[in-house]
Amino acid sequence: MPLHPVHAPLARVRLAVDCMGGDHGPAVTLPACRAFLDKHPQAELVLVGTAVALEGAATLARCTQVVATEVVTMDDPVEVALRKKRDSSMRVAIEQLKDGAHACVSAGNTGALMAVARYLLKTLDGVDRPAIASVLPNRNDGYTTVLDLGANVDCAPEHLLQFAVLGSALVSAVDGKPNPSVGLLNIGEEAIKGSEAIKRAGELLRVAGAEGHINFHGNVEGNDIFRGTVDIVVCDGFVGNVMLKTSEGLASMLSDFIKQEFTRTPLTKLAALVALPVLKRFKRRVDPRRYNGAALLGLRGLVFKSHGSADAFAFEQALTRAYDAARNRLLDRVQDRIGDTLQAGAAGPEPLPSGDAASPQAA
Amino acid sequence: MPLHPVHAPLARVRLAVDCMGGDHGPAVTLPACRAFLDKHPQAELVLVGTAVALEGAATLARCTQVVATEVVTMDDPVEVALRKKRDSSMRVAIEQLKDGAHACVSAGNTGALMAVARYLLKTLDGVDRPAIASVLPNRNDGYTTVLDLGANVDCAPEHLLQFAVLGSALVSAVDGKPNPSVGLLNIGEEAIKGSEAIKRAGELLRVAGAEGHINFHGNVEGNDIFRGTVDIVVCDGFVGNVMLKTSEGLASMLSDFIKQEFTRTPLTKLAALVALPVLKRFKRRVDPRRYNGAALLGLRGLVFKSHGSADAFAFEQALTRAYDAARNRLLDRVQDRIGDTLQAGAAGPEPLPSGDAASPQAA
Numbered sequence: 064m065p066l067h068p069v070h071a072p073l074a075r076v077r078l079a080v081d082c083m084g085g086d087h088g089p090a091v092t093l094p095a096c097r098a099f100l101d102k103h104p105q106a107e108l109v110l111v112g113t114a115v116a117l118e119g120a121a122t123l124a125r126c127t128q129v130v131a132t133e134v135v136t137m138d139d140p141v142e143v144a145l146r147k148k149r150d151s152s153m154r155v156a157i158e159q160l161k162d163g164a165h166a167c168v169s170a171g172n173t174g175a176l177m178a179v180a181r182y183l184l185k186t187l188d189g190v191d192r193p194a195i196a197s198v199l200p201n202r203n204d205g206y207t208t209v210l211d212l213g214a215n216v217d218c219a220p221e222h223l224l225q226f227a228v229l230g231s232a233l234v235s236a237v238d239g240k241p242n243p244s245v246g247l248l249n250i251g252e253e254a255i256k257g258s259e260a261i262k263r264a265g266e267l268l269r270v271a272g273a274e275g276h277i278n279f280h281g282n283v284e285g286n287d288i289f290r291g292t293v294d295i296v297v298c299d300g301f302v303g304n305v306m307l308k309t310s311e312g313l314a315s316m317l318s319d320f321i322k323q324e325f326t327r328t329p330l331t332k333l334a335a336l337v338a339l340p341v342l343k344r345f346k347r348r349v350d351p352r353r354y355n356g357a358a359l360l361g362l363r364g365l366v367f368k369s370h371g372s373a374d375a376f377a378f379e380q381a382l383t384r385a386y387d388a389a390r391n392r393l394l395d396r397v398q399d400r401i402g403d404t405l406q407a408g409a410a411g412p413e414p415l416p417s418g419d420a421a422s423p424q425a426a
Numbered sequence: 427m428p429l430h431p432v433h434a435p436l437a438r439v440r441l442a443v444d445c446m447g448g449d450h451g452p453a454v455t456l457p458a459c460r461a462f463l464d465k466h467p468q469a470e471l472v473l474v475g476t477a478v479a480l481e482g483a484a485t486l487a488r489c490t491q492v493v494a495t496e497v498v499t500m501d502d503p504v505e506v507a508l509r510k511k512r513d514s515s516m517r518v519a520i521e522q523l524k525d526g527a528h529a530c531v532s533a534g535n536t537g538a539l540m541a542v543a544r545y546l547l548k549t550l551d552g553v554d555r556p557a558i559a560s561v562l563p564n565r566n567d568g569y570t571t572v573l574d575l576g577a578n579v580d581c582a583p584e585h586l587l588q589f590a591v592l593g594s595a596l597v598s599a600v601d602g603k604p605n606p607s608v609g610l611l612n613i614g615e616e617a618i619k620g621s622e623a624i625k626r627a628g629e630l631l632r633v634a635g636a637e638g639h640i641n642f643h644g645n646v647e648g649n650d651i652f653r654g655t656v657d658i659v660v661c662d663g664f665v666g667n668v669m670l671k672t673s674e675g676l677a678s679m680l681s682d683f684i685k686q687e688f689t690r691t692p693l694t695k696l697a698a699l700v701a702l703p704v705l706k707r708f709k710r711r712v713d714p715r716r717y718n719g720a721a722l723l724g725l726r727g728l729v730f731k732s733h734g735s736a737d738a739f740a741f742e743q744a745l746t747r748a749y750d751a752a753r754n755r756l757l758d759r760v761q762d763r764i765g766d767t768l769q770a771g772a773a774g775p776e777p778l779p780s781g782d783a784a785s786p787q788a789a
């Protein structure tokens with residue numbers, strides 16, 4: 064393992080917050096900011112929103128305010144966010160990264176956020192395509208980081224190697240694991256399994272692992288995500304997006320089925336009353352709000368995306384993830400790892416395929 | 427919608443059963459056969475297994491026995507099943523399809539079963555690659571049929587169209603829906619989303635839908651599988667396999683978490699006692715055993731695959747699915763639909779890509 068320079072944590076962390084993003088806007092983001100500031104005395108926030116929205120934040124300490132006149136809605140097409148709404152809270156929040164903020168957080172729509180971030184920040188040398196990374200709970204009562212979750216489709220093997228490097232930097236910064244393990248999502252553990260791109264990606268990852276640039280475990284399968292077999296699972300954005308939405312759909316169906324069964328008759332309602340503390344504990348354990356906050360990785364700046372439907376508790380988690388990443392200098396760590404791996408000849412950047420414009424593919 | 431000839435159900439259905447397949451072999455398959463025969467007076471079984479194993483089935487009515495001297499294990503590589511064990515129960519069971527059996531059921535390993543079935547039966551005209559189709563429970567208290575679940579990776583758009591046709595025939599035969607709806611698994615509902623292959627598949631499916639060959643709904647996302655948005659979801663085998671294993675892993679984790687929470691303390695154990703009837707009802711509702719029995723579609727014969735770990739109840743479900751399919755003449759329905767759609771010029775068969783040998787990719 065090459066020795067990376069030790070990055071002392073930042074003494075003060077400044078986060079730029081798009082207060083208008085998400086389904087609920089300032090009604091959720093401002094209370095979340097207040098709760099977050101209470102728990103993080105080393106944090107400062109740059110609140111970006113309309114003048115009216117920011118009135119509610121006048122009394123917050125360690126906050127500066129930046130007024131934006133426009134708002135990117137959850138339905139706005141990428142082109143509108145990119146070319147028309149040039150004074151949107153989303154865009155102005157990202158611009159704060161050039162003006163002293165260490166990371167930016169938005170609950171705005173994913174496609175727009177990725178496109179604007181990519182346009183304003185550009186990708187890092189050695190990275191062809193930024194990726195979306197998020198975490199899912201696993202059996203070890205920890206979580207598994209998965210990327211890409213939908214920014215890229217038709218990924219080349221080199222992209223999957225880049226995702227492995229980006230994910231390793233993220234987990235080392237946010238979870239304090241210096242050498243997190245990486246699995247390649249496949250349909251079997253054997254190296255001969257999978258599509259042509261996946262097999263070649265496996266070869267690149269094995270080389271990078273043998274050279275000590277990443278801690279490559281080998282192939283993993285869908286169930287390994289929840290088993291916690293590895294710290295990081297890399298996959299094509301199409302596969303990752305289907306996997307994520309399938310998981311959300313299944314979890315939501317099962318949770319509704321439990322609710323339905325416990326409210327079916329007066330007797331089952333009584334049983335629910337008795338079982339309530341247990342059910343609450345279970346619910347808390349798999350509460351998706353605890354895992355809110357996806358990282359847009361591979362850009363020349365740290366951008367975190369909250370779920371659009373996040374409540375204040377969930378949005379606070381996204382702020383915390385961004386804070387941890389910035390405080391532990393994720394960007395420096397990413398650059399170290401890219402320098403080691405991607406420029407060491409394991410795989411150079413390849414020209415972008417045509418059609419791979421600024422617009423990401425995620426729904 | 428072109429009018430398909432009406433196929434009267436078969437008066438008698440003969441199923442060939444690989445009694446040795448799966449983790450438990452005859453200890454599971456024979457009791458399942460007994461229970462199945464009790465419920466299906468129009469069924470006959472051809473039991474295939476070693477002489478010793480079949481001794482336990484001597485008293486079963488409406489059964490004939492065929493002795494095979496070898497057994498394909500769950501770990502046997504495809505090559506062993508295909509070239510070495512030529513008198514395996516799996517292979518002999520499939521061979522019964524040429525000798526009067528209407529469908530074959532095995533719990534043996536998927537890769538071997540697909541390879542042997544493909545070698546012995548060959549694919550239907552108009553079908554390039556056989557696919558694996560299975561069902562997942564959905565919110566409508568019904569189920570969604572998904573294919574391909576891992577037989578094919580790197581699917582061309584034409585393959586996805588073929589899967590749509592095969593799936594439509596299956597659901598019309600087994601579920602009695604004359605015109606089941608088909609969704610294309612994608613990362614967004616809009617037609618412009620997805621990989622290049624998916625976008626072109628969407629065009630083919632839209633044409634086939636407009637011509638009335640299939641009932642094409644449009645793109646669906648991962649969560650639509652459990653929402654029950656469509657009857658059939660088609661996808662590349664890589665994506666389908668990851669989706670299926672992710673779902674199995676998540677469901678199993680959640681179920682274990684519930685168990686852990688209810689057994690944590692004496693008090694929670696008491697709560698579990700009270701909640702037991704509710705939990706049992708919930709468990710029954712999502713019991714994966716009820717959905718056991720995947721169809722290998724696109725071959726010149728009906729082969730059904732039971733989960734390797736199936737118990738007698740689950741294996742009986744696989745027998746029932748095979749019985750329903752054979753009784754309602756799935757093979758004739760498939761051929762009708764292929765005749766309509768694939769030979770109508772919507773998309774002709776394309777040459778097999780190199781490397782697409784008899785060995786399927788599923789783990």
